[in-house]
Amino acid sequence: MRTKFPTMRRAAVAAVSVAMAGVLFSGCTMTSNKASASAAEQRQELNSATDATLTKLYETSPQARELVQRAKGVLVFPSVLSASFIVGAEHGKGVLRVNGADAGYYSTTGGSIGLQAGAQSKAVVLLFMTDEALQKFRNSNGWTVGADATVAIANVGANGSIDSNTVRQPVVGFVMNNGGLMAGVSLDGSKISKVNL
DSSP: OTTHHHHHHHHHHHHHHHHHHHHHTHHHHHHHHHHHSOHHHHHHHHHHHHHHHHHHHHHHOHHHHHHHHHOSEEEEEEEEEEEEEEEEEEEEEEEEEETTEEEEEEEEEEEEEEEEEEEEEEEEEEEEOSHHHHHHHHTOSSEEBTTTBOOEEOOBOTTSOBOTTGGGSSEEEEEEETTEEOOSOOOTTOEEEEEOO
16 A cells, blocks of 8 residues: 555656646647748738737727827737746747838747746737837847837726827837736847748
């Protein structure tokens, strides 16, 4: 009887390890499916997801539509997958639109250290409100939030209005999950690079 407990404990640890690996690497499975899609299919999927993300943003905050229209460039990452178990990582692909037209495709990567385990997805929208901010971004070989530019995360009130100080910043960001706009988040350390699709 006494010898069964260590065996049962090892089996439980193994089961938990397998489950955690499944959660952490579920993004890898999704990526391999997307990798097999043609570049045109990937662009189409990304553009459709971008349109859906912007529609959700406008529903959450009608004032955001006006900001997007005023922006010199709009960079949308419809799905940034975060996975962590002590050390975390996140990755996603997005599209830059200038004057309503696609102007390039980008990837974002980031890391974190914490005690949370699991995976989650969020959408990130960056608005370049000045020509200077947009040009600096487009001319970079790798643009890091917090190092190359500060991103003011929009604070949205209960009535959907955006903090007036935020809208005056050169780069404004929105972060959303399934529950809507996320408050109190930081994108600092996220690196954004151009990719060929």
